[in-house]
Amino acid sequence: MPGVLGQVTPPEPAFPLRQILGDGEGKPGVEAPKLAPELLKKAFRTMLLVRTLDAKMTNLQRQGRIGFYGACTGQEATPIGTAMALEADDWVFPALREGSAALFRGLKLSHYAAQCLGNDHDVQKGRQMPCHYADRSINHVSWSSVIATQLVHAAGAAYGMKLNGTRQVAIGFLGDGATSENDFHSALNMAAVTKSPCIFICQNNQFAISVQHEHQTATKTYAEKALAYGMPGIRVDGNDILAVHQAVEEAVARARAGKGPTLIEALTYRIVPHSTSDDPSRYRDEDEYQKWLKRDPVEIFRRHLKARKIWSEKWETTLQEELDAEVEVAVKEAEAGTLPTPETMFYDVYETVPELLKDQAKVLGAALANAQYEWPPKGH
Numbered sequence: 001m002p003g004v005l006g007q008v009t010p011p012e013p014a015f016p017l018r019q020i021l022g023d024g025e026g027k028p029g030v031e032a033p034k035l036a037p038e039l040l041k042k043a044f045r046t047m048l049l050v051r052t053l054d055a056k057m058t059n060l061q062r063q064g065r066i067g068f069y070g071a072c073t074g075q076e077a078t079p080i081g082t083a084m085a086l087e088a089d090d091w092v093f094p095a096l097r098e099g100s101a102a103l104f105r106g107l108k109l110s111h112y113a114a115q116c117l118g119n120d121h122d123v124q125k126g127r128q129m130p131c132h133y134a135d136r137s138i139n140h141v142s143w144s145s146v147i148a149t150q151l152v153h154a155a156g157a158a159y160g161m162k163l164n165g166t167r168q169v170a171i172g173f174l175g176d177g178a179t180s181e182n183d184f185h186s187a188l189n190m191a192a193v194t195k196s197p198c199i200f201i202c203q204n205n206q207f208a209i210s211v212q213h214e215h216q217t218a219t220k221t222y223a224e225k226a227l228a229y230g231m232p233g234i235r236v237d238g239n240d241i242l243a244v245h246q247a248v249e250e251a252v253a254r255a256r257a258g259k260g261p262t263l264i265e266a267l268t269y270r271i272v273p274h275s276t277s278d279d280p281s282r283y284r285d286e287d288e289y290q291k292w293l294k295r296d297p298v299e300i301f302r303r304h305l306k307a308r309k310i311w312s313e314k315w316e317t318t319l320q321e322e323l324d325a326e327v328e329v330a331v332k333e334a335e336a337g338t339l340p341t342p343e344t345m346f347y348d349v350y351e352t353v354p355e356l357l358k359d360q361a362k363v364l365g366a367a368l369a370n371a372q373y374e375w376p377p378k379g380h
């Protein structure tokens, strides 16, 4: 069909929204895979755990005990559904809202809390903003905070996996806002050209802080951007954990078979503020928000577990009590830490600390001693 200026208008790309659970009762005509009850229970437990952590950490921020928090409440199905499809030696390059994937894959609760507090119990020694979890033992790499940089890291790691001939995959998580960054283009292009085992998972929560879809992109979906790079694009209901799991499983199988990367758009909605520094009531449509509140991924999954007779109210009540207690203990343990001493900033960048940095550390040490500088400062 001729378009403007006589150009040929390409046919509308079809990226249907994949669903399995729908609103919990199951999508008519779609059979839910019979995943092992223990796996499903672990996923549900992680969903409740991260929701409990989100509430606790937001309170701690309000009390001035942590500096910042970016919750994932309402978006639990995508990172956890993804983690369910991975092997222990795969790598995750997250953005802000994927701490739950790390918890599912074995991040210790006390480390999660210590990372948010940024003290000397934190494996990153307080050098990152809260919610930038990292753990070498589970191949979970800290985010840089700079939107989309993690995607080039994921693509590079995946290329390394290909060169080394391993069967591993790298996951690069992103938000919808990250699709407007140059790094998105570089990463997807490189992964596709090199046919690397990289899976890009865009959590389209429909906001980049206050910027909404129509201001972010002129395409109808984010999944169709895959066409430009020569890789498959999948659009999935991001609040449907089984649909996410199935989409990621499919992409992982392609990647392990040497067929290259996939872009997955997981459609969801940010029902919480962007972070503790945000007030979405200033830009969010109230009716739309109310509509999405009814599509709570935890409730959708709960209905499925109930139908499969894996869930009971008593089980969830006891589980929630356990999680509340575990979170309290983890925060207590983490709060027993103190601020890392200022000299620690000179270490961990180089395997062997250069003389220049050693000298600077000495000068700082002497200056602090002379000034009888109090460490940690009052209030910490």
Ligand SMILES: Cc1ncc(C[n+]2csc(CCOP(=O)(O)OP(=O)(O)O)c2C)c(N)n1
Residues within 6 Å of the ligand: 096, 097, 145, 146, 147, 174, 175, 176, 177, 178, 179, 203, 205, 207, 208, 209, 270, 274
């Ligand atoms: C390069 C860059 N530009 C701007 C920012 C400030 N910033 C932090 S989060 C954010 C929005 C990110 O939105 P999105 O990628 O959709 O992820 P979401 O937070 O919604 O999960 C922005 C603009 C940044 N961190 N890095």
